[in-house]
């Protein structure tokens with residue numbers, strides 16, 4: 001178990017992008033949240049193609065935030081007639097939002113309205129530990145791991161085919177991108193697991209490489225020149 005949970009306060013920047021005052025960073029690209037999710041996290045992990053024809057596909061995310069990447073993934077999976085039967089999604093989150101604040105923020109994404117409502121209806125108590133949720137008639141298995149990824153990851157079991165690395169900026173939140181965290185994530189990776197993140201910081205590249213991922217840079221989303229993808233060697 002971890003230290004006490006600090007619930008995230010919902011706040012927006014002048015352009016309407018959700019921001020964290022504590023971390024001095026935005027929750028998603030100011031150039032568009034859903035499009036960033038699809039370009040960086042789905043596209044960077046070869047999704048939806050890689051889950052096609054499989055019985056099960058696993059995703060692990062650091063951190064869950066407003067659920068934007070999760071909702072974009074759920075929508076792509078739901079709309080893909082060739083998608084795997086079961087989608088397992090494990091997400092770490094140190095500062096979860098209250099359901100009502102999720103609702104306010106998720107109102108910015110009408111394309112996810114039905115899925116977001118289902119997520120909020122299943123939203124668990126904000127207590128430290130693992131919260132398994134069953135969505136989409138039980139075929140979408142979401143495990144929310146509330147607490148610090150550094151202390152929680154060693155106790156988690158998962159078989160991730162894809163990692164979404166979406167902590168705040170490594171310069172502002174180095175804890176989340178440490179070599180120790182990356183090694184724990186690597187332990188949760190299935191053979192051939194891939195990763196994607198918008199950060200190409202040298203510290204991030206070195207941490208994931210030391211955890212066994214071969215990495216390469218790809219064109220980034222919107223204004224960003226590059227993003228990082230990787231695969232377990």
Ligand SMILES: C[S@@+](CC[C@H](N)C(=O)[O-])C[C@H]1O[C@@H](n2cnc3c(N)ncnc32)[C@H](O)[C@@H]1O
Nearest residue numbers: 063064065066067068069094095148149166168
């Ligand atoms: C950029 S936001 C994630 C946005 C999210 N992926 C989405 O789709 O809405 C980064 C998240 O990492 C969480 N976080 C920061 N440090 C953490 C830590 N040490 N362990 C777990 N979560 C952490 C923050 O609370 C925040 O929700």
